Amino acid sequence: MTALLLDVRDLRVSFPMANGMTEAVRGVSFSVAPGEAIGIVGESGSGKSVSALAVMRLVAQPGRITGGEILFEGRDLAALDEKAMRTVRGRHISMVFQDPLSSLNPAFTIGQQLVDTVRAHRPAATREAARDRAVEVLELVGITEAGRRLTSYPHEFSGGMRQRVMIALAIACEPKLLIADEPTTALDVTIQAQVVALLWQLREKLGLSVLFISHNLDLVAEICDRVYVMHTGNVVEHGDVEDIFLRPQHSYTRMLQNCIPRIEGVEPWSAAARSSTGEVAP
Amino acid sequence: MTSQREPEILLEFVKARKEFVLDDGLINRLTGKRRLLRALDDVSLTVRRGEIVGLVGESGSGKSTLAQAAVRLLTVDEGYVNYRGENLASARGGALKDFRRSVQMVFQDTGSSLNPRKTVGRALDESLALRGLARARRAERSNELLNLVGLEGALRQRYPHQLSGGQRQRVAIARCLALEPEFLVADEPVASLDVSLQSQIIRLLLKLRNELGLTLLFISHDLALVSHISTRVAVMHAGRIVEEGPPETVLRSPSDPYTRALLAAIPKGIKGRRARRESALLSASAHKEAAE
Amino acid sequence: MSVAEKRPLAEASHVMAALQRIWQGARLNWATTTGAVIVLVAIGAAIFAPLIAPYDPIEIAIENKLLPPSAEFWLGTDHGGRDILSRVIWGARASLTVSLLAVVIGVTGGVLIGLFAAYHSGSWVEQIVMRAIDAIASIPLLIWAIAIIGIVGVDSVGIGPFTFTNVHKLLILIGLLYMPTLARITHAVAQVEMTSDYVKARRVQGAGNLAIMFGDVLPNCLSPLIVQATLLVAIGIVVEASVSFVGLGVQPPTPSWGSMLADARNYVFSGEWWLPVFPGAAISLTVIGFNLLGDGLRDVLDPRRSTGRLLT
Numbered sequence: 001m002t003a004l005l006l007d008v009r010d011l012r013v014s015f016p017m018a019n020g021m022t023e024a025v026r027g028v029s030f031s032v033a034p035g036e037a038i039g040i041v042g043e044s045g046s047g048k049s050v051s052a053l054a055v056m057r058l059v060a061q062p063g064r065i066t067g068g069e070i071l072f073e074g075r076d077l078a079a080l081d082e083k084a085m086r087t088v089r090g091r092h093i094s095m096v097f098q099d100p101l102s103s104l105n106p107a108f109t110i111g112q113q114l115v116d117t118v119r120a121h122r123p124a125a126t127r128e129a130a131r132d133r134a135v136e137v138l139e140l141v142g143i144t145e146a147g148r149r150l151t152s153y154p155h156e157f158s159g160g161m162r163q164r165v166m167i168a169l170a171i172a173c174e175p176k177l178l179i180a181d182e183p184t185t186a187l188d189v190t191i192q193a194q195v196v197a198l199l200w201q202l203r204e205k206l207g208l209s210v211l212f213i214s215h216n217l218d219l220v221a222e223i224c225d226r227v228y229v230m231h232t233g234n235v236v237e238h239g240d241v242e243d244i245f246l247r248p249q250h251s252y253t254r255m256l257q258n259c260i261p262r263i264e265g266v267e268p269w270s271a272a273a274r275s276s277t278g279e280v281a282p
Numbered sequence: 283m284t285s286q287r288e289p290e291i292l293l294e295f296v297k298a299r300k301e302f303v304l305d306d307g308l309i310n311r312l313t314g315k316r317r318l319l320r321a322l323d324d325v326s327l328t329v330r331r332g333e334i335v336g337l338v339g340e341s342g343s344g345k346s347t348l349a350q351a352a353v354r355l356l357t358v359d360e361g362y363v364n365y366r367g368e369n370l371a372s373a374r375g376g377a378l379k380d381f382r383r384s385v386q387m388v389f390q391d392t393g394s395s396l397n398p399r400k401t402v403g404r405a406l407d408e409s410l411a412l413r414g415l416a417r418a419r420r421a422e423r424s425n426e427l428l429n430l431v432g433l434e435g436a437l438r439q440r441y442p443h444q445l446s447g448g449q450r451q452r453v454a455i456a457r458c459l460a461l462e463p464e465f466l467v468a469d470e471p472v473a474s475l476d477v478s479l480q481s482q483i484i485r486l487l488l489k490l491r492n493e494l495g496l497t498l499l500f501i502s503h504d505l506a507l508v509s510h511i512s513t514r515v516a517v518m519h520a521g522r523i524v525e526e527g528p529p530e531t532v533l534r535s536p537s538d539p540y541t542r543a544l545l546a547a548i549p550k551g552i553k554g555r556r557a558r559r560e561s562a563l564l565s566a567s568a569h570k571e572a573a574e
Numbered sequence: 575m576s577v578a579e580k581r582p583l584a585e586a587s588h589v590m591a592a593l594q595r596i597w598q599g600a601r602l603n604w605a606t607t608t609g610a611v612i613v614l615v616a617i618g619a620a621i622f623a624p625l626i627a628p629y630d631p632i633e634i635a636i637e638n639k640l641l642p643p644s645a646e647f648w649l650g651t652d653h654g655g656r657d658i659l660s661r662v663i664w665g666a667r668a669s670l671t672v673s674l675l676a677v678v679i680g681v682t683g684g685v686l687i688g689l690f691a692a693y694h695s696g697s698w699v700e701q702i703v704m705r706a707i708d709a710i711a712s713i714p715l716l717i718w719a720i721a722i723i724g725i726v727g728v729d730s731v732g733i734g735p736f737t738f739t740n741v742h743k744l745l746i747l748i749g750l751l752y753m754p755t756l757a758r759i760t761h762a763v764a765q766v767e768m769t770s771d772y773v774k775a776r777r778v779q780g781a782g783n784l785a786i787m788f789g790d791v792l793p794n795c796l797s798p799l800i801v802q803a804t805l806l807v808a809i810g811i812v813v814e815a816s817v818s819f820v821g822l823g824v825q826p827p828t829p830s831w832g833s834m835l836a837d838a839r840n841y842v843f844s845g846e847w848w849l850p851v852f853p854g855a856a857i858s859l860t861v862i863g864f865n866l867l868g869d870g871l872r873d874v875l876d877p878r879r880s881t882g883r884l885l886t
Binding site: 189215259 | 503549550
């Protein structure tokens, strides 16, 4: 058994409300081994995104981590000061968000943003070296004519390309763990498939560990090894993706799975129409 | 032709075209340098009474333009949009009023489809007033409508921001039903909802369709979802309808390459994972062979 | 608790619900409360001036000339021996009449123009209206006011059965000059609201254009308008004071804060500090009061914002 890359134990995150504190994450534990991809599945309000943000120590004020340990390579991130945490973000753990347009600074070219990111974590790197690295990662995420695209602004890219740029930014400093929070939700289905394929390739090429957060169990199953199902701040079920997918134990997991319309099992309409309740075939 | 009488055609697009100017402005106007977006490009589509027509497309495909043209929120540049044989572009006065009662629309964003400053009760009240219902009967009818969409009458006193996304969409549907329409255009009605709520709203729409005899034009980016609930599926791409037919035909033997791409892009869950694994192993062994 | 208060929320009118939100929110925020108190005191002074002012503000009593603040004359007296406190209290009338009524005129006209332009969004009508408004707004309010009153003159004008004193002329003029600002705000917000789904839904339901503009779009434009209106009241006070200061506003012997300041000009360096300080303080305080109230209202008026936010 190899040492775990990330080991989150009994994580608690609370937000102050008008009438006392409300716990958004209620004692959640999950782990990621080196090179492993895990998925956290849940609906809005399940605490999945807050858990991911807690790992980056980016929980939005006034929310805060109220308990638990976040062990990354044996170090407890929950106990680090803000300055030490900044060197962890981007360098060791990086993150891709749902909306690629608002995550990129519209006032700078993507070349500038990539070079700045590289140099922020490697002050020794020359401008040329940083630029070369920028071209390299852009090519890695499948952007053609990367050298020429460095001078483009975010608005000149389509949604799918922007998400590729975001991923390039995230992997520019060779982090060990990539957290992807609903990275495809804002994208079209065909583009989503491309981004998922890209994440899979990066895992294979770079040995990157991935923490993939989504509401879609089918999507998570495509690229993750293990899955945690979250509901109202708790992990209700976790395990190997094949087990969760083929033999879900918890009723909530089964519900999540049944809610996804699939192209298999589409009956000729006459059959479905017979049920006058309008039941949707799972 | 078949001797069997087909149901009456309600909505009909005949070679409809619609263009939008992308960069309007004085200088562009003077120099004639205006880029045009062709949102509807020679679109023909018919919806017959009782059908559930599912329209699939990605962002920018023109599906929302089609939805807005179907409810006459906009008119087309060329071709016709007819409702029960009447050209919508020339409908005025009484004819337009009848059309407004017959055809209603459910919107995608539950956060903005209800006026944030009106309580649920007030919103329903106004719709019932448009239907011509006497003031005294409106409260009772609002309760009935809310019950019909699976909500409690007590919600009448709430503001939209006090409701969940699923509740808001139910209220929006109730507001449509207040006018007792025969045709419902649903533009991505579940895209902004959680998966568990999605199937609830879909079930509700189908239940209402069966109970009230509604005709549905259901618009979505999700081919799998549309295939499950539609009697006929139309696939839209770059302003054109590239494929049309019964769902099982479109899924099993798609004729257009775009439909095939859409099908391939649907997450396959564990099957997709196994396929990726296999291809990864294959390429690894191919590498090995090449190295040897 | 009265019977009216016990009625359920649904029965209460729209205005009641808004007032309730204002009350719940304002209660929690000291800045808004302070602003509201100042504004209420000023308005109270204006309304009840004859009852609370200790002396006649106009009658000259030369024997009491230029007395410093004392137990008899709390804020001292001016060169005519008139009680400064009484004149400040009566001065609130002129200042607030001009500034409040000007805002009422400005909001009414501005909203109508703004909605009209927004309704014709994308057409040449909108272009003409909005460009005309830009042209008017490009010259500062105060310059317009001084220039026009300077041309028209300060004498009362009789039109039919109505007599317009200079105060009336001034408040109508300021009201007209407010319209561009308020029309711009209404136009900008209404344009956004008109593209929202709830407006589309109303159109699909067959609601009339007027019903949509006034029943749906306008209520959603109100928050920024009310905030702007309170700020414009503050500006109106300053404009009235400035115009009166240069002698084109409220005419003597009627007291107004601006004309009191103008009278005090000659005594600033001769030691009679109470002459400029108290009317000046009245202007500043009232302006601050309306500004605080405006800021507070912005947070409270929107039903989408929870009142709990004001706690932090």
